[in-house]
Amino acid sequence: MRAAIATLVTVCLYGSATAVLAQTAYDPARTRYAVEGLALGARLSAERAAYREYRCSRSAQFELFSLCQKVRNDRERRGSYRVFESMLLSQKGDVSYISRYQEPAFFDPAEADESIERYSREIGEAPRVMRVAEGIAHVDGILALWGSATLEPLDQETLKLLEEGKSPKYALLIDLIGNLARSAKEGLPIYRVGGRAGLIWVAGFDQGGRGTLRFAAVDASELASAGEGLAVSPVRAALQPAPAQSM
Numbered sequence: 001m002r003a004a005i006a007t008l009v010t011v012c013l014y015g016s017a018t019a020v021l022a023q024t025a026y027d028p029a030r031t032r033y034a035v036e037g038l039a040l041g042a043r044l045s046a047e048r049a050a051y052r053e054y055r056c057s058r059s060a061q062f063e064l065f066s067l068c069q070k071v072r073n074d075r076e077r078r079g080s081y082r083v084f085e086s087m088l089l090s091q092k093g094d095v096s097y098i099s100r101y102q103e104p105a106f107f108d109p110a111e112a113d114e115s116i117e118r119y120s121r122e123i124g125e126a127p128r129v130m131r132v133a134e135g136i137a138h139v140d141g142i143l144a145l146w147g148s149a150t151l152e153p154l155d156q157e158t159l160k161l162l163e164e165g166k167s168p169k170y171a172l173l174i175d176l177i178g179n180l181a182r183s184a185k186e187g188l189p190i191y192r193v194g195g196r197a198g199l200i201w202v203a204g205f206d207q208g209g210r211g212t213l214r215f216a217a218v219d220a221s222e223l224a225s226a227g228e229g230l231a232v233s234p235v236r237a238a239l240q241p242a243p244a245q246s247m
Helices: 108-124 156-163 180-186 220-225
Strands: 003-005 019-022 043-045 056-058 065-076 079-090 094-103 105-107 128-134 139-153 173-175 192-206 210-219
Touching: 079 105, 094 220, 105 108, 108 139, 108 192, 156 180, 173 180, 180 192, 192 220, 210 220
Parallel strands: 003 210
Antiparallel strands: 003 105, 019 043, 056 065, 065 079, 079 094, 094 210, 128 139, 139 192, 173 192, 192 210
């Protein structure tokens, strides 16, 4: 069975959308965690046109960060898809969060395992892998984490808020289907991203062959120390595939 996989990546640039990766010294322990070649701790400079496609603004929830996003359409032999990319950048210009979302992407279970193995080889460490089977909602999930990133199940009080369409203040939330309200109503798992620098890879797919895949490099401790957490929208959160996210 082919599982159509959607990917999420949130990317954030500081100040200008015309930023590019600069050759600067940064913590090598963090640079292992990258999305599309852009690593945590990388410093961006406004020297090339490579990032002119991004729309950038000051983060609504993280006043000390800027958010940049772009959306593009593409096609492969199995069909058309959209890609959402975004980043969060500190006042120093360092990347603290990088994310990519593709809707849909096309994977079967074997391809999902191969993708995790490929990231493990590139990072140079073994992942922590969880497999989730939710028979009632007909959704299966695979979650992989590298580094010090963590996924913490939400408490019942927060799940109830999400189910009611309210917006709890949390740093980063992620589920298996890209819809927090629906996940809460159907009893699907929702996680809060915590810990320190790492990479997160999450795929969810149903029996019809459609699903979600998202991966993000993030240092949640930097975002938490910057002040107020992200406001979760009624349907989506920071790691959800929203064309225009409010951070």
